[in-house]
Amino acid sequence: MRVLGVDPGLTRCGVGVVEGLPGRPCKLIGYYVVYTDPDDDIALRLLRLDTELAALVAEHKPESVAVERVFSQHNVRTVMGTAQASGVAVLAGARAGLPVQTYTPSEVKAAVTGSGTAGKAQVTSMVTRLLGLDAPPRPADAADALALAICHIWRGGTRARMEAAVLAAKRRARR
Amino acid sequence: MRVLGVDPGLTRCGVGVVEGLPGRPCKLIGYYVVYTDPDDDIALRLLRLDTELAALVAEHKPESVAVERVFSQHNVRTVMGTAQASGVAVLAGARAGLPVQTYTPSEVKAAVTGSGTAGKAQVTSMVTRLLGLDAPPRPADAADALALAICHIWRGGTRARMEAAVLAAKRRARR
Known part of the structure; x- marks a missing residue:
């Protein structure tokens, strides 16, 4: 599964492309900052x-797009631009006919570090380790976008495994 | 000059198309709510x-697009959706190669009622009168979008007249 993650921003928008399967190591395809x-x-x-x-999206042909959800508790001066950028990011995926999923910052942090309140440095450090990189991706916007893509692969995987388990249980019950 | 005004919203997005020249009565072309x-x-x-x-935009071929600027002092639950919708509206104009201008709610109210703190009813009433309509446009989102288009025509006109006056003054000074 190839996922394009977007950490939306108007001045700096992070984009990370990751390939992987639930429960397996992920592979870095590329990262960018617009x-x-x-x-x-x-x-x-x-x-x-x-x-x-x-x-x-056209270059990497991802199977889905993951975008960070924007909250208004951020800096009021910049949050409107961030929200507009997130709208454009969600639309970019939808216009390409791809499923788009949004995740809160704490969902992403919990997925890659195990803690929903982890700091930026911890997220960057885990992304570096999970993708087997020699050096941390810079700037942090790129690391956040990669974390989003990893979060989507793993959570999608969890969901798929749960659905498979439910199906298996139903099949057993039918016998 | 034909202007397409957008009052951005995710659940209801008002769109108003108006034709007019600065200092002349405006003409309603159409209004919509998405x-x-x-x-x-x-x-x-x-x-x-x-x-x-x-x-x-393709149907009405406006010469420019006017979009209401979103502020965060609104309802925190809905403001993120409104900001995302405004990003999509601004982008729709830009992708069609049109100039896009944003106006604050008070700029729009001041343009059509003379007061930046006018209420919704007053804006609707003035839009109805300024466009010579038999009945007020409904819902209010449509009236707001029409007010935006009128605001843009008139303010663009003011600007054009000021620029013309400055040019004329320069020409006189050169003689």
Whole structure:
């Protein structure tokens, strides 16, 4: 399963592509940060983000897209731009006909570190280890996007295993 | 000048198309509300909004798009969806190669009622009068979108007249 994770942001948007199967080690395909100029018009910035995300989806052909959910407890000055960027990211996946799943920051942290309150450094360190990288991915936006992709593969896997277990139990019950 | 105004929202997104020239009466071309189902997936909802807005832009061929700016002092539960919808609206204009301008709610209210703190009813009443309609446009989201389009025509006009005055003054100074 190949997943494209997006840590949405207007000035810096992290994108990470990971391949893997539930319960198996994941493989890094690539990571990127899309930058847009804060001095540019909002329309130009969202258009650039849309164009870059569409290009990355076309290049990597992921089977699904995972986007971090935005909360309003963040910095009020920047949260509107982040929310607009997340809308564009979700749309980029949907327009390519892909399933899009959103995860809260604590779901992602819990998936890769075991703790929903882990810090940025811990997330980066676990992403580096889980993907078997020689050096941590930089900047942190890229590491967060990779963590999202890993979270989606593993949680999708958990769900698939649970569904399989439920099916197996039903089959046993029928015998 | 034909302007497509958007009052962004995820559940209800108002769209108003107005034709006019600065300082002249405006003409209603059409108004719409795009609804998306709150029970649907966010990706489906944003995709539907994007598709509908792109279709309205293609149908009406406006020369520019005006979108209401979203602030975080709104209801925290819904503001993230509104911000995502506004990102999609701005992008719809930009992807069609059109200039996109954003206005704050008070700029819009001031443009059509003379007061930046006017209520919804007053805005609807002025939009009805300014467009010479027999009945107020319903729902209020549509009236707000029409107010945005009127605001853009008039403010663009003010700007154009000021620029013309500055140019004329420069020309006089050169003589």
